[in-house]
Amino acid sequence: MRVMFLQGHPSAFSRELGQELTRRGHRVCRINLCFGDWLFWHGRGTTNYRGSFDDWEAWIEARMQADRTTHLVYFADRHPYHIAAQRAARRLGVVCLSYEFGYLRPDWILVEEGGQSAFSHFPDDLGDLRRIALGLPQPDMRRRHGHPFWKEAVQEMAYHLGNVLLAPLYPGFQSDRVDHPVVEYLSYLPRHVAARMARRDAGRLMERLSRGKERFHLVALQMAGDYQIRANSPFADPLAFLRTVFRSYAGMGPDEGLLVVKLHPMDNGRLPWRKLTRDLAKEFGIAPRVLFLDGGNLDVLLARADGCVVVNSTVGLHALQAGCPVKALGVAVYDIAGLTHGKGLDSFWTDPQRPDPEGVAALVRVMATALHVRGDFFSRDGRREAVAGVVAHMERGIARQMGAVCRFPPRLWKLRQMGLCAAPWDPALQQAEGRGSGQDRGG
Template sequence: MTLPLDNMKKQAVGSHKGSRAKTQNIIGLPFIGRQPRKFPNKHCARVIFLQGPVGAFFRRAQDYLNASGFEAWRVCFNAGDRLYSPGERVLNFSGSPETWRSWFSEILHENGFDAVVMFGAERLIHRIAAECAEAEGIPVLCLEEGYVRPGYVTMEFGGNNWRSPIAGKLPPAEFEGTRQSGPKAVPSAGSFSSMAWSAFQYFTIRALISTPGERKLFHKHKRTLVSEGFYWFKNYYRKFAHVGRNYRISERLLEHHDKRFFLVPLQVHDDMQLGRAANAWNNQKLILKTIVSFARNAPGDHHLVFKIHPMERGHTRDWNFIRQVSALNNVKDRVHVLDGGSLSLLTRHSAGMITINSTSGLSAIHHGVPLAVMGQAIYRHPDLVFCVQRGKDLDRFWSEGFVAPADMRERYLGWMQHECLVGGDFYAKEGIEAAITSLRVRLESALVNRKSGKVVAANFGAAREG
C-alpha cells in the first residue's frame, strides 16, 4: 500500500490556513528555559515527536499524521535532526537536561498534547521526556529496531527492552496466539544501505553544524569525523578481508564440534542497553569472566566462540583482549573469534549462549538452546532462561544450563511478537509505509483508551535497576 502523502498534505495545508499565522510564531526557533508563544487552538488529537531513527522516517510519519486528522509536532535537538525535519510544526531546543525537563513539562502541560513518540527509551532526553509525560498522564509510544529482524520494528507504550511493559514476564494464561498468527514481516530490501547513508549524513551534519548548547544532549559518544571515518573504513575492510577466516572457523565448529561450543555475541560498546540495564556488565567484563569460568568449569572437549557485532568490526580491540585472556587461562586453542557469518546458524548448533542483554538471546530461545543472561533483558525470567545474579553463578551454567519446554518458548515468542512488534522497517520504502500505518493505528487505539480511562503506558519509573 502506498501512502497518499502528497495529496493528503495539500488537503491538510489548505484546512489549516487559518491557524498558520499563529503557528509561524513558534516554528524554527530555539527555546531555552521558557515556553514559546501559545500553540494554535487545538482542533484535533495533538502528538509530539522527539528524536527518531536516522533518516526521514519521523518526517514522513509526521506528514502522514498531519494529513490524517492529527496535529503532529516535532522537536529538533541538533542540526542532524533538522536535516530530516523540514516544514512546519517544528520546534528547536537547545539547553541543559534540567532546562529540557522544565521546558518540555510546560509544553505538555499547557498545550494539550495527547501522545509522545520517540525512538529509543534510554537516551537522556527521552528518559526525561517520558517522566514528564507520565506526570501528565500522557502515553509515550517508544520505537526501536525490531526485537526480531528483518521485517519488523518495535512499537511499545512505556518503553522498550528492559523498560518494556512485558519485561521479565511470561504470557498470561489466556494468551493463545502464535508467531504465525501475529504481525507479518514486511520486505526490507535495501534497508541497511539506506540506513548507512542516512547515518553518514545525520552524524556528519550534526558534528559540523550543531551549536555548543545542542552538543550537550548528543546521545552517542562524541568522536571526531576523521576518527569515525577511519573506524568505518576498518569495518568495511575487515568485513571482506575476514570472509575466508570466518568461513573456515565456522565450518570447523559445525563439522567437528556440533553442540560442543558455547556462543557469546558481543554488543555495540555504546549501545544504550549497556547502561543501567546491563547490571554493571560490559563487553570487557563479560569476556574476562566468561573465559575464566569456561576454563575452570566447562567440559574439556567444548569450545568458546565470541562473535563481534557487525557494527563493531572497525571500532573494537576485543580480539587482542580475548587472545590475551585465553592464553593466560590456557584455553587459547579452544577460544575463537568471529566477526561475520550467520548468528542463527551458529546458535542452532551451539551448546549454549551467554549474553548481557542482547536481543540475540531470542534466537537461543527460538532454537531451544540454553541461555545465560547477565543483565536485564526483556526475556529475563527464571522459568525461561538461566538468570545470572552474580558473576560466580556463571560457573554452574556450563553444566546446569537448562532449556524451557518448547510450548512455553513458542507461546512466549508469539506473545512478545503480538505485544511488541509490527511489520515494517525504518529505512526501506515498503517497510516505512507499513510501519507508519501501524504507528497511526496504535496512536488511535491509545487515544480511545485514554478517553475511556484505560491505562496504555507502563510506569516508566518502575523499570528494574537490577
C-alpha cells in the same frame, strides 16, 4: 490525540508517521534538538530547542502542558533528553511510546510503551504470556522489505556529521555518542578491509563447527556504545562482560568443549577484539579452547551450540527460537523464567535450562502483535507499512487491549539487584514497582 515527537530515527520515518497522524485528524508537533533532527523533519509544526540540557526538562514539561499533549513519541528510550522528557511526561499523565529496531528481525519495528529492557512494561510472567497468546496467529517471519546498505550509511552519516559541522546552530545540544562521529566513521574503513580478510577465517571456522564433532558454547558480543549495555546491565562495556564469562568458564566450564566468541557484525573496529579476546583467554588459562569468530552464519551456530551467553542482545531471542539454551547477564525483555537459564552463570556450562518451545512460541506471538509492526526505516514500502501499523497501535491501544502492558515496568527490580538506578522517573514509581510484576495492568 495530541502527539509530540522528540528525536527520531535518521530517516523519513517519524516525519511520515506525523504526516499520517495529521491526515487522520490528530494534532502533531515535533521538537528538534540538533541539525540532524532538523534535516529529517523541519517546517510547519516543528520547534527548535536551542537551550541547555539543564533547562530541558522544565522546558519540555511546560511545552507539553501548554499543548495538552497526550502522547510523547521518541526513538531510543535511553537518550538523556528522552529520559528527562519521560519524567516530565509521567508527571503529566502523558503516554510515552518508544520505537526502535525490533526484537524480531529483520524488517520489524518495535513500538513499546515506556522503553525497552528494564524500562519495558511488557509482562515478564510466562503464564500471563501464554494466556495472552491464546488465539494469536504465528507471525510470518519471512522478510518483506529491504534496502541497500549505502542508503542507511549515508543517512546515518548525514545526521551525525551534520551535528558536528553545524553545532553552532544548536549551542546547547549535548550528544550522547561514545565516540566522536568523525573518528567512528573513519574507523569503519580499516574495519571494512579487515572484515574481508576475516571472512576467509570465518569460513574455515564455520566449516569446523558445523561438522558436529566438537561441542561449543557461543558468546555474542554487542557494540561498545550500545545503550543496552550502558543502561541495562552491570557492565561498563563488552570487555567487562567477556571477562566475567571467561572467569566463569575457566572455573566451571566443561572438561571438553570450546567457547566461541562472535563479534557483532556492525562493530566499528575501534577496539582490537581478536587480540583482546586472545589476551583475556590467556589470562584465564583457556586460550586453546577459545575461538574468535568475525562473521559466520548465526543460525547454523545456534542450531549446533550447547548454549548461548549474551548481555541482552536480540541474539538471545533468536537462540530461544532455535531451541538453544540462553543465559542473559543483563536485563532483557525475553529473560523470563521457563525460557532462559534462571540460575547463575557457573551452572550454565554443564546444566543449562532448556527453553520451553511452546513458551517461546507464545512469547513470539505476543511480541509480534503487541510490540511490533512490520516495516523498514529506509525503504518506501517498508515505511508505508510501518506507519500504518504504528498508527493502528496508537489509535487502538492494541497492547493495552491485549493486557500486554503492566502498570509498572516489571524488570526494574533486576537493575536494583545489579546495583543500578531502578527508575529514571519519579520516586513513587520506584516504590510502587516493588508490589509485583504481572498483576497490576493498565493505565
